[in-house]
Structures are given as C-alpha cells and as structure tokens.
Amino acid sequence: xxxxxxxxxxxxxxxxxxxxxxxxxxxxxxxxxxxxxxxxxxxxxxxxxxxxxxxxxxxxxxxxxxxxxxxxxxxxxxxxxxxxxxxxxxxxxxxxxxxxxxxxxxxxxxxxxx
Numbered sequence: 001x002x003x004x005x006x007x008x009x010x011x012x013x014x015x016x017x018x019x020x021x022x023x024x025x026x027x028x029x030x031x032x033x034x035x036x037x038x039x040x041x042x043x044x045x046x047x048x049x050x051x052x053x054x055x056x057x058x059x060x061x062x063x064x065x066x067x068x069x070x071x072x073x074x075x076x077x078x079x080x081x082x083x084x085x086x087x088x089x090x091x092x093x094x095x096x097x098x099x100x101x102x103x104x105x106x107x108x109x110x111x112x113x114x
Contacts, residue, residue: 003050003072004079007091008035012043013052014080016065023062052076 004010011033016024026041033040044063047053051068055061067073083090 003047003052004094006043007094008033008039009043009046010079010083010090010094012040013047013065013076014083016047016053016063017076017080020065023056023064025060025062027060029063 004013012029015029015032024044026044027037029035029044030037030040044053044055044061048055048063052065052072053063054066055063067076079090
C-alpha cells in the first residue's frame with residue numbers, strides 16, 4: 001500500500017481497523033501502542049489525509065477507521081492478514097521502500113572519494 005511508509009503508521013492503522021466502532025484520540029493511540037503523542041498525532045494526520053481515517057473537529061480531535069475507497073478496505077484487510085501471518089516479510093517490504101524523496105535528492109550532492 002502506497003500510504004504505509006512506516007511500521008508505526010501500519011500499527012496505528014491496524015489498531016483503528018481492529019476497533020473500527022471506536023473513536024480514538026492521539027493520546028489514546030499513543031498509550032495503546034506505547035509511542036509518543038506527537039508521533040501518534042502525526043500518523044493519524046497522515047492516515048486521515050490519505051483517506052483511510054476520518055477525524056472530527058473537536059478538541060481533542062478523535063479519529064475513526066473509515067476508508068473512502070472500497071479498494072482500500074480490501075487492501076487493508078489483505079495487509080492485516082499478511083502482517084499477522086508474515087510479519088517479517090511485511091516489515092522488510094516497508095523498510096525496502098524509498099523513504100524520502102528529499103533525502104534522495106540530498107544524497108545526490110554527497111561528495112564521494114574516487
């Protein structure tokens with residue numbers, strides 16, 4: 001899935017998917033997954049921007065699993081199954097994807113010994 005570029009983001013998505021009837025704050029996600037509130041907030045914002053979660057505008061913001069596209073629902077179900085059955089393969093795949101186009105651009109200017 002193009003939207004998933006980190007294990008942390010995958011864990012957040014799968015947590016909200018597993019408990020789709022519930023709304024989550026960033027603090028609740030952070031506590032459940034043992035990550036920082038800042039990180040949870042960033043992952044939730046990314047997933048919302050990708051159309052995989054919805055967010056109410058209250059304070060604190062609350063997020064719920066609700067993909068916009070039906071193909072995303074199927075893809076996430078397949079991803080959840082693969083992660084449950086072949087965790088190492090999924091993690092390896094995520095880490096093998098290019099992480100940052102800006103970093104790639106910056107690396108082009110590194111001086112190398114000949």
